[in-house]
Amino acid sequence: MMQRTLTAVIAGAGFVAFLVIGGWAFQALTGALAIVAIYELFKMHGLKINTLATILAFAAGFVLAFPRLTLAAGLDASGPFQAFGFLVLVMLGVMVFSHGDYTLENIGFSFVAAFYVGFGFGNLALARENSLFIAALAVLIVWSTDIFAYLTGRQFGRHKLLPEVSPNKTIEGALGGILGSVVVSLVLVLIFKRYAPMLGLLKMTIYAVIFSSAAQMGDLVESSIKRHYGVKDSGNILPGHGGILDRFDSMIFVLPIMHLLGLF
Numbered sequence: 001m002m003q004r005t006l007t008a009v010i011a012g013a014g015f016v017a018f019l020v021i022g023g024w025a026f027q028a029l030t031g032a033l034a035i036v037a038i039y040e041l042f043k044m045h046g047l048k049i050n051t052l053a054t055i056l057a058f059a060a061g062f063v064l065a066f067p068r069l070t071l072a073a074g075l076d077a078s079g080p081f082q083a084f085g086f087l088v089l090v091m092l093g094v095m096v097f098s099h100g101d102y103t104l105e106n107i108g109f110s111f112v113a114a115f116y117v118g119f120g121f122g123n124l125a126l127a128r129e130n131s132l133f134i135a136a137l138a139v140l141i142v143w144s145t146d147i148f149a150y151l152t153g154r155q156f157g158r159h160k161l162l163p164e165v166s167p168n169k170t171i172e173g174a175l176g177g178i179l180g181s182v183v184v185s186l187v188l189v190l191i192f193k194r195y196a197p198m199l200g201l202l203k204m205t206i207y208a209v210i211f212s213s214a215a216q217m218g219d220l221v222e223s224s225i226k227r228h229y230g231v232k233d234s235g236n237i238l239p240g241h242g243g244i245l246d247r248f249d250s251m252i253f254v255l256p257i258m259h260l261l262g263l264f
Helices: 002-021 023-045 052-065 067-072 079-096 104-130 132-156 171-191 201-229 244-260
Strands: 160-162 166-170
Touching: 002 023, 002 132, 023 052, 023 067, 023 104, 023 201, 023 244, 052 067, 052 079, 052 104, 067 079, 067 104, 079 104, 104 132, 104 244, 132 166, 132 171, 132 201, 132 244, 160 171, 166 171, 166 201, 171 201, 201 244
Parallel strands: none
Antiparallel strands: 160 166
16 A cells, blocks of 8 residues: 555656646657557567567557647647558558568557547646646546546445456445545536636536546556456556556546547
8 A cells, every 4th residue: 555655646746747747748648558558468479579560559549649749740629530541551551571571460450549549648738738727627627537536446335337348446436436425526617617718517517427437438448458358457657556557547538538529
């Protein structure tokens, strides 16, 4: 527990510092985190990371997670997706001449993994680019969902949520996580009202329920992936917490939905 707490404090403080700084520094961080998370998926799948397919997939995920790069190169807002699509086409072209060294299945997994991770981190980067408040709101919703789900589930959990995917999660914990995120979100909007003029209390309540549910779905998706590969954690870069994907699986789902609903 001491190791877990120490890691949370140090890593959390570092992440918040980059979040406040924003700009190139924060997007460089989201790009680096995406690379590590993609590596964790490749490792679970048993892919070698020094093949052309995985190198191009790393690059594809990186450009999605670091949108300032393509803007600096003179492309418009769709630049990250254009670059990602171009790299997919390059890899499919290489497949034609690979004499069976690269299969559609391995290429498909590589680029699905890159899109899954890069799209989520890219939306985190875009959220911070648009508004520190919105990015902080996303982070706090994810963190409060996780904390309150754990505390409520431990105290009141009786009914399993999806035992075949995540045996320790309960329905009571899931509801507690949603309730906790609603409370935290409303407090945040009330305290920093001038930074969130478009978010009334009713709208924020509805959004918090949606985002907290999405956060828990992201966590369940990663749990399903880990169960498929028979691993406990996606990695060990964060002592006591596992890998980068273990810590950001919820944000990967929340940020795109926030974007879709027009918060940034």
